[in-house]
Amino acid sequence: MVVNQQFKQQFIMPELPEVEVCRLGISPHIIGHKVSKVVVRNAQLRWPIPEEVQQLTGQEVLAVDRRAKYLLIRFSTGTLLLHLGMSGTIRVIEQSTPVAKHDHFDLAFIHGKVLRLNDPRRFGAVLWLAQNQDERGLLSKLGPEPLSDSFCHGYLFLKAKNKKLPIKTFLMNNHIVVGVGNIYANEALFQAGILPTAKAGDVSEQRYNRLTDIIKQVLSAAIKQGGTTLKDFTQADGRPGYFAQSLLVYGRAGQACVSCKEVLLEVRQSNRSSVYCPNCQQ
Numbered sequence: 467m468v469v470n471q472q473f474k475q476q477f478i479m480p481e482l483p484e485v486e487v488c489r490l491g492i493s494p495h496i497i498g499h500k501v502s503k504v505v506v507r508n509a510q511l512r513w514p515i516p517e518e519v520q521q522l523t524g525q526e527v528l529a530v531d532r533r534a535k536y537l538l539i540r541f542s543t544g545t546l547l548l549h550l551g552m553s554g555t556i557r558v559i560e561q562s563t564p565v566a567k568h569d570h571f572d573l574a575f576i577h578g579k580v581l582r583l584n585d586p587r588r589f590g591a592v593l594w595l596a597q598n599q600d601e602r603g604l605l606s607k608l609g610p611e612p613l614s615d616s617f618c619h620g621y622l623f624l625k626a627k628n629k630k631l632p633i634k635t636f637l638m639n640n641h642i643v644v645g646v647g648n649i650y651a652n653e654a655l656f657q658a659g660i661l662p663t664a665k666a667g668d669v670s671e672q673r674y675n676r677l678t679d680i681i682k683q684v685l686s687a688a689i690k691q692g693g694t695t696l697k698d699f700t701q702a703d704g705r706p707g708y709f710a711q712s713l714l715v716y717g718r719a720g721q722a723c724v725s726c727k728e729v730l731l732e733v734r735q736s737n738r739s740s741v742y743c744p745n746c747q748q
C-alpha cells in the first residue's frame with residue numbers, strides 16, 4: 467500500500483526531536499520572564515486543564531526542560547507540564563496576535579509576548595505539578611532518555627531478555643526507552659537491518675548495541691535538522707516544529723529501498739504502520 471503523501475503530512479505527530487526543537491525555540495523568549503496572565507479558552511484537552519495554572523500569574527519562568535515528549539516549564543512553586551499530543555504546536559508571539567481557531571491556552575508575559583498552544587485534535591495536555599508533588603505520577607515510570615548516557619550498550623539486550631513481543635513494539639514502549647515513536651522506530655530498525663517483526667528476545671546483544679547507537683544518531687540528526695526552524699516558534703503563521711525530514715522508510719511503502727532497490731513492504735503492528743525492506747532487514 468502506497469501511503470498518500472498528503473495524508474501522511476497531515477497526521478505526522480510531534481515526536482521527541484520536534485519537542486526538543488520546540489524547547490530550544492521557546493526557551494530564550496520566556497526564561498527569566500514573569501507571567502502577566504493565564505488564559506484558558508478550552509480546558510477540555512486530553513485531560514482537563516487544572517484550575518491551579520491560574521496561580522502562575524506573577525511568577526517567573528526559571529527553566530524549560532524536556533522529559534520524553536513533555537515540556538516542563540519550571541517555576542519556583544512547581545512545574546507546568548505541556549504535551550503536544552497528536553497535533554499541538556506552541557509559539558511565543560506578540561500578545562496582539564489575533565486568536566485563531568484551536569488556540570486553547572495562553573501564558574502571557576509582562577514583556578508583551580504570549581506562549582500560545584494551538585491543538586486542533588485536543589490530544590495535548592496542560593498540567594500542573596506542585597513542587598512537593600514531584601514527578602511521581604506521570605514521569606516517574608518512564609524509561610531513560612535515548613540521548614542520555616543511561617541509554618547505553620547492554621541496556622536494550624538486558625531489557626529484552628525472554629521477551630516475545632515484536633522488537634518494534636518493544637522499542638516504542640516508554641517504560642523501556644522514551645521518545646522512540648513510530649517514525650524513528652521505523653527508521654532506526656531499517657538502518658540497523660533488523661526486521662520490525664523480529665521477537666525482541668531473539669535479537670543479539672551486538673545488534674542491540676548497534677541499534678542503540680543508531681537510535682541516538684537518528685534522533686540527534688533530526689534535532690539538528692529542526693534547528694533551521696527555530697525562528698518559526700516566534701512567528702504567527704506556519705507550523706513550527708514540523709520540519710522536513712529525510713526519511714528512508716517511513717511513509718515510503720511500495721517504493722524502492724534506498725539501499726538495494728527492493729520494494730519496501732508495510733505491516734500493521736499495534737495499529738501503527740511499519741515499513742521495512744524484506745532484503746536489508748532480518
Ligand SMILES: [Zn+2]
Pocket residue numbers: 723724725726727728743744745746747
Ligand atoms: Zn533494501
